[in-house]
Amino acid sequence: MPVYSFFIFDRHTECIYSKHWLPPPPDRPLPPSSFGAQQQQQPPVPSSQPTHPPSAAAATSAANDAKLTFGAVFSLRNMVRKLGGDDDAFISYRTASYKLHYYETPANLRFVMLTDTASLSMRNVMHQIYINLWVEYVVKNPLAPVEHKGGAGVRNELFELGLDQFIRGLM
């Protein structure tokens, strides 16, 4: 079951970590960091100038996607709690092309995972990520700050490596 993206949002609604496992586009072999589709029509220019705008645009679009994801998840979570009572919890939603899974810790740390539509509940997977990776490598890291403003202390080597191995083990 392919996993497409993974996000972590802190209690201040900020996206403190995001990672993508998207397959490379079939038609145009691009480096995985750039999503600039419109640049491909032009012949490649040897200067470094044209490669800069698409990566900056990709970064903004990724940041906007994270914000949109949070907005959708936050609204749905509040809607669910209103309808189902305060003990109810939003688990997942599915569209025709992807499925979004949600897990929230008691400290309002929010994990969001996007997978393909056929995958089963990823709640236990995200719970495992929380206890085995987040607590072990971020919370117990003496160098990581308490609040991860701008993602500080999250993107360390052990966490990145552990997460990548764990997700690739699922696929």
Place this chain on the structure above:
Amino acid sequence: MCMTVFALIIINKAGGLILNRTFHEGGLNQLSTNDYLVLAGTFHGVHAITARLDPLKNQISATPTAPGGIPSRPEPPSGLEVMETENFRLQCFNTLTGTKFLLFTDTTQVNVDVTMRRIYDLYSDYVMKNPFYQTEMPIRCETFDRKLLSYIREINNNR
């Protein structure tokens, strides 16, 4: 077959609530009319966002072609279809004209598609064919209400 249908909400293409019926007490919290209107508007917005969040939107090749060599139009992005929570399940059916049918059922519900299809049939027959119904306005059609209630009651009693 065990299934319970809790409620049905119909949202028009502008995000306004046009029908709100509860069929099973105790499944969902009862909200005030104002809260239902807010809920409908919020869901309308979230539905639009979920259609845009498709992680594979950059992966689609430029011009897909149908077998005859004719360039085919890609499927329009679909928004939220099913939402699962601990206490209920929400099935959303978006018609081609943008009217949304939200069906709240219990978590073990199966064959919601069939139920949804039947409700859409009833809507087409008794709301859209009602000469006194103004489109996009709140639904006040007695026949529709009666047919809907008897259909849902049949489902809820069969469990």
